[in-house]
Amino acid sequence: MNTRFRFMVVFVGAAALVGMVSVIAAQAQGDEPSTPTPAPSVREEADAPAAPQSDPNVAWTVGEITFTSNFPAGFSFTAEISSGAGPIERGRVIWSHAPGTQRSRPIEVDADTGLVRSAWDATDADAVPPWVGVTYYFDVGDAAGNSFQTEPQFAEYEDTSREWVRTEGEDIIVFAYNLPPDVGPMTVEAMAQQRETYRGAWGELLPYTPRAILFGDRAAYLEWQITPANPRSIGTTRSDWGSTVQVVSGGNVYDLAYGTVLHEVGHLYQSEYTIMAVDWFNEGNATFFELNQQYDYERRVRLMAANGTLPTILQGTGPSIRGQNGRDGYDIGYTFWKWWTDTYGLEGHRELIDLLDLGVGRIEAIETVSGMSAAQVEQEWRIWLGASPIPPTLIPTPTTYFVPIATPDLRQ
């Protein structure tokens, strides 16, 4: 059989040459790839226009697959793929930086060599930081209507133009540039210390190892963004990158490791497990996971309680996380989560998250787990802080107390 013959020739010849060639005959029907995909979401590629039914007897030959980082301009892919039934005519390369989201670009086929290529060029809108992981595969079709997917490959969007220090731990992978050498090990240690707190609060650990990409140099931090949307930004955390990116100057490395990164990883958990629509609720929750505080948050809120300036939280939008009083949302929100977990344990955190994850509204979820009305919950929290049990009925007016140390955007 002609197909079989070519199959054998390619296998023997190429394997002898480079030892990295695999030959895969498509086995099942085209809608069930025989190779594992990196994440459930990647399978959502089935949303693409349905390919004609593949002939399971077609032999597909896969040679070398390459990924090239062209940081900061983007990255490109090539693959040696051929079908026994006809030339490759169409396809895409599909990649994800973290489970749950994916991107793709169409392939081009070199008319002379048959080499399959694809590329992603970074733009302002979709730029990604260096050192995100890239799990990718090719999904191609031949002229006879057969389709084929390669096995997932893993690469990183490397920045080889700088001296980065990489530290890989069980809970996080840290990339540091122009920072003291202990920032990596310190961040790994901080994450290890919080491991059981994250697990208890969320029920399980993140389904991927998050990345902390830490810059000690603003020019380098701005470079990958092409045209930075906010040149004053000090960091971004994105679940679709599975990463937090931070820039520090004059570096308090301890706070970066034990404060900022733990806070930002809290946001990655929020994205993974639930949706929290209210600012103070989100930021207070992320702040709850900091092991190093920028100042004593609870003390500040207790002073507000003593002064009679503690605002209501479970009616309206609650305290702001922006502007002059932007720390209010973080600090007051923190005390809510501190009180909540002191009262109901990390299990109470998880129960609340589970309900939110099911789509239950925030107030209803709080009432369900606590067994109290929202008004009673607010009252208990206020009493815990030493405030009068009755929340203010008016919209809180801007407060004038002194904010120690922090600027509103010190954590995001």
Ligand SMILES: [Zn+2]
């Ligand atoms: Zn935050």
